[in-house]
Amino acid sequence: MDWDKLRIFHAVADAGSLTHAGDALNLSQSAVSRQIRGLEESLNATLFHRHARGLILTEQGELLFDATRAMVQRLDAAVARIRDSKEEVFGELRVTTTTGFGSLWLAPRLAKLYEQYPDLKIDLMLEERVLDLPMREADVAIRLKEPSQADLIRKKLMGVNMRLYATHAYLDAHGRPERMEDLSKHRIICQNTNSAQVSAGATFTQEILTHNVDSLLTVNNYFGVLQAVLNGLGIGILPDYILQDFPEIERVLPEEESREIPVFLAYPEELRHSKRIAAFRDFVTEEIFEHRKQALESGNV
Structure with missing residues (x-):
């Protein structure tokens, strides 16, 4: 041939x-x-x-x-x-994760990674579809469930819960719900339960919507939900990792949340010795440690 x-x-x-x-x-x-x-x-x-x-x-x-x-x-x-057999960290690194985690948590922190490795070229692919890492559709993934593909190295990064949030200004104007039944007096902002999302998030949203919610805004990703919340449209269902980065919002009904959603970092076995993968893995691990440390110190857990 x-x-x-x-x-x-x-x-x-x-x-x-x-x-x-x-x-x-x-x-x-x-x-x-x-x-x-x-x-x-x-x-x-x-x-x-x-x-x-x-x-x-x-x-x-x-x-x-x-x-x-x-x-x-x-x-x-x-x-x-x-290329990764060399000591330097450089070249393209294709990272895949969900639209919500990538836009709300990962992308705002990448400046620190570029400060350490200015020659790194990151291709950030945000979508709900699970890309095939062994077939090299991406180099490394952050997934909101444990990867099932064979020949992957995986590391659990943290757990995430879906919770209710609104701005201080919105709650000052419209009142703070004290019971789930009080949600009927507010507009709920969430992902459509039929859209691509983790099952724990959809289940929690379905539970919230059983409380006679008359005014509803659905968005097909959490970035859009957050923007609506920040602009005072109502109470949003969002992942808990957003709270530290947006001090203008507060948690509503603190006792209510979804079951924990595991967050995993995964990459192909054949890239075990990749300097780029190691740099990215260590960076994300350190950022999550600092994020959780700040959450504990502020009581936002």
Whole structure:
């Protein structure tokens, strides 16, 4: 099998265009087209359906693209391990976590990490979908449940509870609920229970909404819920890690909370000796220690 032809095929399949692939590879469109024709002839198969708007993979093309994608991911992993054999912490680190944790807790703290390692390039991917770490969709993950994938190194970072919060100003104006039944007098701000979120959060939200809540605002991520709370729209259901960073809000009904949600850091076994992973792991661990220490000192636990 001609590895160069496979490399060009992968670029075309990824771009969906001979022209765009040629630009990425610094080759002419005709040169790319010749390589694809040669590959199709060697396989005796048609790899692309050609139409005016670009190229679409055939069934045979999809099979080959799956294989080349796995090859590229394994090559990326090998390159990362070679680079990580050096002492310096540099290069790209792809971090995946949820939108809420990434935007509300992690991103605001990354300045400290960059101060220590200015040559690090972090690609922060915030989404609820669980990326495949062994297939190198990301280098390291922070997940709000214990990872189930094999060949992962995992470390529990902390536990999180969903709680009720509102601004001091809102509660001064509208009153502080003393019982769950009092929530019916307030607007509740939360994620829709059908949206992607941990089950403990959805269960707690469902329980809150059983108390005759007439005014409701749902947002599809916790960053949006927090913004609505900060602007005085009502009482929000939010993870407890936000309290230390936003002194203008206070906890409502302190005895009410979800069951604990474990937060894990995970990365592939093959990156065990990665200097970038170690730097990120130690940074997050230290930040969580300081965060919890401040929470204990202030009584916000």
